[in-house]
Amino acid sequence: MHEFSLMGEVLEVVRDSAREQGIRRVHRIQMTVGALGCVFPPALEQAFGILRDGDALFADATLEIEERPVRVHCNACGWSAEGADARFLCVECGANAVEVMSGEELTIDGYEGE
């Protein structure tokens, strides 16, 4: 359940930024979470629900998580795959030349408020 500490960090980042921007109520927080990031989106949502409780800044806020599948590309032969088909050693040519194109994201994309 490291999602709790991650969500706590997200809210601190947004809080600091909101203070600078003079925003008193946050309506929406947007994040991107890759499938390879060891982060479970439902656990993030649960942590968000608990952590924002009693916090005026986030009382009306919703959390939007864009999930990114693992996408890989072989730089030797051009093979590519996504999601459950993704492998880290090329299944076409066997080369150790597979690059992870997406799936490692864990970002706070932005937020809206007033």
Added chain:
Amino acid sequence: MIKVRLMQKVMESNDAVAAENARKLRDAAVFSVDMMSAPGSGKTTILERTLDALIPALTIGVIQGDVDTTRDAERVQARGAQTVQINTGGACHLDAPAVAGALEDLDLDALDLLVIENVGNLICPTGFALGAHERVMVLSVTEGADKPEKYPAMFRSCSLALVNKTDLLPVLGLDLEAFAEEIARVNPDMQILPVSALTGEGMEDWYQWLRDRMAEGQ
């Protein structure tokens, strides 16, 4: 309504502290490894043997991360390592600020090597950089060869796998090849050293790996 675009990594503040930890260790010429594994893989036993073999030729510090108890810290302290215990109090991983606090309690100038024994867990510690030079994974053969594919992010974040409890391979009816193949499928660059912390087989290769990395750093 104001829209604010941040595009900030969630791990940014942890990573900044990790970079500061790495700088401190580099300045004090301390080589450091972050050891990860599932619970019960034999990390502490490997560490005990390592301390017995390398002390007093090397001065070694250990940061022991555990959810609770000081049992592991007592085990390694008895071996002559400078030891700092971090009880995470339920948290499933160490983070860079916790390690920064522990570094304050160590005499870094006296150390040659620092081993950070992370909380036994193949998921949560993955994303939390601590500032160690290398991440080393312990995989015991009793866990089965399917673990790399089940926990790819952890295996991809480490440069070396110590495949431990090789003395049990005949009992399990498994061979090392299966582990090597499975590891290569998720992290083809990962180096693999088979060891038995019980019999000592293969342990000299691990000590040599440490000596080689330390020599490279100087």
